[in-house]
Amino acid sequence: MMSSPRQRAAPTAPPSELxxxxxxxxxxxxxLVHHNRVLSRAHLTKRTGLxxxxxxxxxxxxxxxxxxxxxxxxxxxxxGRPSPEVRPSPSIAxxxxxxxxxxxxxxLVNLGGIVQKKIRFATERxxxxxxxxxxxxxxxxxMRTELEHSYRITGxxxxxPGLVNPDDGTVRHAPHLGWRDEPxxxxxxxxxxxxxxxxxxxxxxxxxxxxxxxxxxxxxxxYLNGGASGVGGGIISNGMLLRGAxxxxxxxxxxxxxxxxxxxxxxxxxxxxxxxxxxxxxxLLGLSGGDTPQLEQALRASSSPxxxxxxxxxxxxxxxxxxxxxxxxxxxxIILDGFLGVLYALKPSTLDDLLLSxxxxxxxxxxxxxxxxxxxxxxxxxxxxLGFARFLADPAGFGAALTA
Amino acid sequence: MMSSPRQRAAPTAPPSELxxxxxxxxxxxxxLVHHNRVLSRAHLTKRTGLxxxxxxxxxxxxxxxxxxxxxxxxxxxxxGRPSPEVRPSPSIAxxxxxxxxxxxxxxLVNLGGIVQKKIRFATERxxxxxxxxxxxxxxxxxMRTELEHSYRITGxxxxxPGLVNPDDGTVRHAPHLGWRDEPxxxxxxxxxxxxxxxxxxxxxxxxxxxxxxxxxxxxxxxYLNGGASGVGGGIISNGMLLRGAxxxxxxxxxxxxxxxxxxxxxxxxxxxxxxxxxxxxxxLLGLSGGDTPQLEQALRASSSPxxxxxxxxxxxxxxxxxxxxxxxxxxxxIILDGFLGVLYALKPSTLDDLLLSxxxxxxxxxxxxxxxxxxxxxxxxxxxxLGFARFLADPAGFGAALTA
DNA sequence: GTGTTATGTTCTCCTAAACACCAAACGAAG
DNA sequence: CTTCGTTTGGTGTTTAGGAGAACATAACAC
Numbered sequence: 001m002m003s004s005p006r007q008r009a010a011p012t013a014p015p016s017e018l019x020x021x022x023x024x025x026x027x028x029x030x031x032l033v034h035h036n037r038v039l040s041r042a043h044l045t046k047r048t049g050l051x052x053x054x055x056x057x058x059x060x061x062x063x064x065x066x067x068x069x070x071x072x073x074x075x076x077x078x079x080g081r082p083s084p085e086v087r088p089s090p091s092i093a094x095x096x097x098x099x100x101x102x103x104x105x106x107x108l109v110n111l112g113g114i115v116q117k118k119i120r121f122a123t124e125r126x127x128x129x130x131x132x133x134x135x136x137x138x139x140x141x142x143m144r145t146e147l148e149h150s151y152r153i154t155g156x157x158x159x160x161p162g163l164v165n166p167d168d169g170t171v172r173h174a175p176h177l178g179w180r181d182e183p184x185x186x187x188x189x190x191x192x193x194x195x196x197x198x199x200x201x202x203x204x205x206x207x208x209x210x211x212x213x214x215x216x217x218x219x220x221x222x223y224l225n226g227g228a229s230g231v232g233g234g235i236i237s238n239g240m241l242l243r244g245a246x247x248x249x250x251x252x253x254x255x256x257x258x259x260x261x262x263x264x265x266x267x268x269x270x271x272x273x274x275x276x277x278x279x280x281x282x283x284l285l286g287l288s289g290g291d292t293p294q295l296e297q298a299l300r301a302s303s304s305p306x307x308x309x310x311x312x313x314x315x316x317x318x319x320x321x322x323x324x325x326x327x328x329x330x331x332x333x334i335i336l337d338g339f340l341g342v343l344y345a346l347k348p349s350t351l352d353d354l355l356l357s358x359x360x361x362x363x364x365x366x367x368x369x370x371x372x373x374x375x376x377x378x379x380x381x382x383x384x385x386l387g388f389a390r391f392l393a394d395p396a397g398f399g400a401a402l403t404a
Numbered sequence: 405m406m407s408s409p410r411q412r413a414a415p416t417a418p419p420s421e422l423x424x425x426x427x428x429x430x431x432x433x434x435x436l437v438h439h440n441r442v443l444s445r446a447h448l449t450k451r452t453g454l455x456x457x458x459x460x461x462x463x464x465x466x467x468x469x470x471x472x473x474x475x476x477x478x479x480x481x482x483x484g485r486p487s488p489e490v491r492p493s494p495s496i497a498x499x500x501x502x503x504x505x506x507x508x509x510x511x512l513v514n515l516g517g518i519v520q521k522k523i524r525f526a527t528e529r530x531x532x533x534x535x536x537x538x539x540x541x542x543x544x545x546x547m548r549t550e551l552e553h554s555y556r557i558t559g560x561x562x563x564x565p566g567l568v569n570p571d572d573g574t575v576r577h578a579p580h581l582g583w584r585d586e587p588x589x590x591x592x593x594x595x596x597x598x599x600x601x602x603x604x605x606x607x608x609x610x611x612x613x614x615x616x617x618x619x620x621x622x623x624x625x626x627y628l629n630g631g632a633s634g635v636g637g638g639i640i641s642n643g644m645l646l647r648g649a650x651x652x653x654x655x656x657x658x659x660x661x662x663x664x665x666x667x668x669x670x671x672x673x674x675x676x677x678x679x680x681x682x683x684x685x686x687x688l689l690g691l692s693g694g695d696t697p698q699l700e701q702a703l704r705a706s707s708s709p710x711x712x713x714x715x716x717x718x719x720x721x722x723x724x725x726x727x728x729x730x731x732x733x734x735x736x737x738i739i740l741d742g743f744l745g746v747l748y749a750l751k752p753s754t755l756d757d758l759l760l761s762x763x764x765x766x767x768x769x770x771x772x773x774x775x776x777x778x779x780x781x782x783x784x785x786x787x788x789x790l791g792f793a794r795f796l797a798d799p800a801g802f803g804a805a806l807t808a
Numbered sequence: 809g810t811g812t813t814a815t816g817t818t819c820t821c822c823t824a825a826a827c828a829c830c831a832a833a834c835g836a837a838g
Numbered sequence: 839c840t841t842c843g844t845t846t847g848g849t850g851t852t853t854a855g856g857a858g859a860a861c862a863t864a865a866c867a868c
Contacts, residue, residue, distance in 0.1 A: 018823085018824095019822090019823060019824060019856085020856095021425060021823085021824060021825080021855095022823080022824060022825095025824090025825090041846080041847075042845080042846065042847095045846095050825075050826090051825065051826050051827075052846075052847065052848090053825080053826075053827085053847085053848075053849080054824080054825055054826075055847095056847060056848065057824090057825090073833095077834075077835080078834090078835085078845090079834075079835055079836080079843085079844055079845070080833080080834065080835080080843090080844045080845025080846060081832065081833040081834060081844080081845050081846035081847075082833070082834065082845085082846080083845085083846060083847085084846095084847085163764065163765075163766040163767075165766075172765070172766045173764075173765060173766060218649075219649070220648050220649045220653075233732075235732070237641065237646055237647075237648065237653070238644065238646070238647060240642065242641055242642070242732075242733070243641075243642060243734070244624055244641065244733050244734025244735065244767065245622075245623070245624045245734050245735060245736045245767075245770055245771075246734055246766065246767070246770065247734070248734040248764070248766040248767045249624075249641070249732060249733050249734040249767075250732060251731040251732060251764060251767070252731075252732060254728075254731045254764060255728050255731070255732070256660065256661065256724050256727065256728055257660065258663050259662050259663035259664075260663075266764050266765075267761060267762065267764075267765075268727060268761075268762040268763070320660050323660065323672060324658075324659050324660055324728065325732075327655040327656075327658045327659070328637075328639070328646075328653060328654060328655060328656060328659070328729075328732070329646070329648050329653050330647070330648025330649050330650055330651070330652040330653040331648065331649060332649045357671060357672075358671065358672040359672070360567065360577075360652070360655060360658060360670050360671075361567075361576070361577060361670075361671075362567040362569075362576045362577060362650065362652045363567075363648065363649075363650070363652045363653075363655070366649060366650065367649075422854090422855095423824095423825085423853095423854065423855060424825095425824095425854090425855060425856080426854080426855060426856090429855090429856090445815080445816080446814080446815070449815095454856075454857090455856065455857050455858075456815075456816070456817090457816085457817075457818080457819095457856080457857075457858080458855080458856055458857075459816095460816060460817070461855085461856085477864095477865095481865075481866075482814090482865085482866080483812080483813055483814075483865075483866050483867080484812085484813045484814030484815065484864080484865065484866075485813080485814050485815040485816080485863065485864040485865060486814090486815080486864070486865065487814085487815065487816090488815095488816090
């Protein structure tokens with residue numbers, strides 16, 4: 001009976017495949033450390049709900065893989081044995097790429113959302129997808145020895161101002177860049193050798209603000225950015241980014257705000273993006289263009305009634321779009337970035353009052369409007385998050401591959 | 405050393421507390437059986453991705469608890485050994501309660517979403533929260549011997565036309581019922597002794613259509629219902645109901661669709677609900693009121709140009725609201741119920757064309773408009789789903805409690 | 809009938825997480 | 839300075855869930 005030479009079950013050869021439960025817990029710990037930058041061991045056990053011993057084993061595994069490291073307990077003294085602090089390894093990093101109409105920006109971002117390096121490559125004219133990829137690939141090539149020597153790169157994330165299918169990283173349509181059906185992620189991946197993913201810029205910004213910015217600790221937020229290329233939006237609901245069937249969700253810039261409004265490039269009329277634009281403001285101010293701080297300065301300096309009226313007009317339309325958003329999403333925070341943040345900063349109570357009076361009582365009672373907190377690093381952090389995604393989903397598998 | 409009488413680890417005394425992994429798998433299986441009504445064992449292994457042996461153990465456990473039962477493989481013959489079919493136990497059921505302006509409807513719904521019994525209690529006038537609870541409690545009391553003899557009730561779900569906080573089942577504001585800050589779930593729970601939860605009616609309808617109706621197999625859908633008491637909406641994104649910070653999300657009836665539109669009871673102007681209403685249609689038709697089939701019949705019979713124009717007008721506003729929704733959610737299906745379904749049925753291509761031309765290319769390309777599939781049982785099934793929720797999250801723990 | 813395919817069952821192995829105890833590090837009180 | 843209580847990490851043990859392989863079984867095709 002027992003002489004039968006039963007083959008022992010093969011130990012599932014590839015060592016990367018560990019128990020789903022373990023992988024999940026490792027991912028949980030890694031994400032927490034990533035999001036909080038520093039976290040005491042005791043805090044990790046509380047946040048995960050796992051046993052102390054389990055957390056100890058998990059951290060030990062992550063340390064062995066070189067993904068996190070522990071430091072002496074430096075925190076404020078309190079009763080009891082102090083708990084060591086866990087920090088993300090500074091060698092883990094992701095690359096971020098952000099093509100705009102006048103530049104391509106490339107960034108190197110550490111675990112913990114720390115922007116290590118940011119290179120803005122100004123372009124003479126609007127870059128084509130191929131040109132943007134070439135620029136990014138060239139800059140990355142220039143950093144390669146440094147990258148390969150000092151970092152372990154988990155991937156590249158591309159933030160694109162337009163409709164992007166995040167599943168395959170294809171840009172369906174980026175109107176202001178003039179791109180259509182461009183497989184940007186694949187192109188950049190082939191050009192650099194790094195894994196690459198792409199998504200809508202405002203969606204990534206929303207995630208960045210959720211993790212590190214004005215939405216930290218919240219689960220429901222709306223991010224709205226006003227830039228030279230229109231209004232983009234990203235929606236976080238129940239702690240997760242709203243994707244929709246193909247990842248196109250979140251286009252709040254094309255919310256209807258005005259009957260018989262102007263024709264929008266999207267084909268409809270009365271879109272938020274056409275009624276509320278910084279172009280109109282620059283025009284009234286007699287400026288040919290400029291960046292957000294310049295706009296704010298000029299608006300504050302202006303005493304023209306026409307300008308004041310235009311500000312009120314735009315705030316009114318913005319309030320309509322936000323009213324809709326509040327009624328449909330019931331968010332805790334609305335984050336206004338770019339010139340929308342400027343508009344709000346000029347007359348915060350105006351928008352607050354409009355929102356309170358127009359939105360439904362329940363959802364309106366708890367929503368707060370905030371300016372964006374991450375400033376100029378926002379898009380780099382958001383795009384890098386995309387580059388971190390696969391790593392954070394399976395740190396051990398990835399760590400093994402990175403060290404190998 | 406080994407002489408030390410080390411206490412054996414207590415086997416975590418309450419037998420309901422089993423491993424999260426096991427609980428999760430049991431919940432997965434139970435939900436699948438519930439959603440599909442019949443599912444072969446082979447199909448379950450494919451859908452769960454678990455090992456055959458594991459699925460066998462899990463089903464055995466569920467059968468032992470009396471939550472599901474197996475039948476001989478009756479399905480269409482195919483190559484290979486036939487697989488037994490797993491069905492939900494007909495003794496597991498939830499109660500559904502739906503208060504409206506002219507009635508309170510109480511239902512008994514089986515696992516699998518089968519409406520076993522439906523009792524509509526007409527009221528002389530709009531019921532107060534207390535009256536609605538009393539009516540429901542009385543009807544349930546009447547069924548009690550039957551319920552306790554033949555069923556195991558997992559809970560009560562209340563669908564309320566208004567803003568409901570699903571966390572505590574409190575109705576924040578139900579304008580058409582005239583309710584404000586009514587702890588309906590607590591009241592009904594105290595009156596009946598059953599666990600009770602409450603949520604917005606349209607949200608529950610959306611979930612019902614997602615599971616059993618026109619949205620089966622999809623992950624992103626929008627449900628919009630037009631009734632005597634306005635327009636309600638429910639949004640399913642990424643397979644989950646959109647809740648928002650306090651569960652108020654989904655109020656698409658108050659989407660802005662018209663500049664200088666009429667004043668809505670919500671405080672704003674130009675809401676979908678005020679511009680698109682069946683009241684206007686009844687008025688033009690010279691009717692004092694009626695239900696949805698009567699409205700459809702009258703509209704089809706009418707040859708009045710004023711009526712035709714009003715239909716076009718309302719379809720136009722509906723298209724604007726749907727355009728917004730498509731741009732922000734990128735859904736696969738839009739389900740129109742009530743008189744909105746009638747409007748669509750009258751001129752499907754009109755709405756389809758408007759949507760295609762106004763919404764953004766990407767999201768518009770893949771969205772399909774459908775009428776609701778579950779008919780008059782829809783709200784009972786949706787509310788019951790709420791009563792099943794806690795059971796489905798932990799079938800074993802619940803099953804043990806139910807049998808005890 | 810035979811061969812093929814697909815299935816449920818039983819058994820063993822592996823791994824992960826919880827638990828109980830021990831040791832260490834710190835604050836507070838004497 | 840010593841002692842005590844508190845909070846923490848570490849170690850060994852226990853439990854249990856899931857995977858895999860071999861076997862038995864059941865239908866279909868030929």
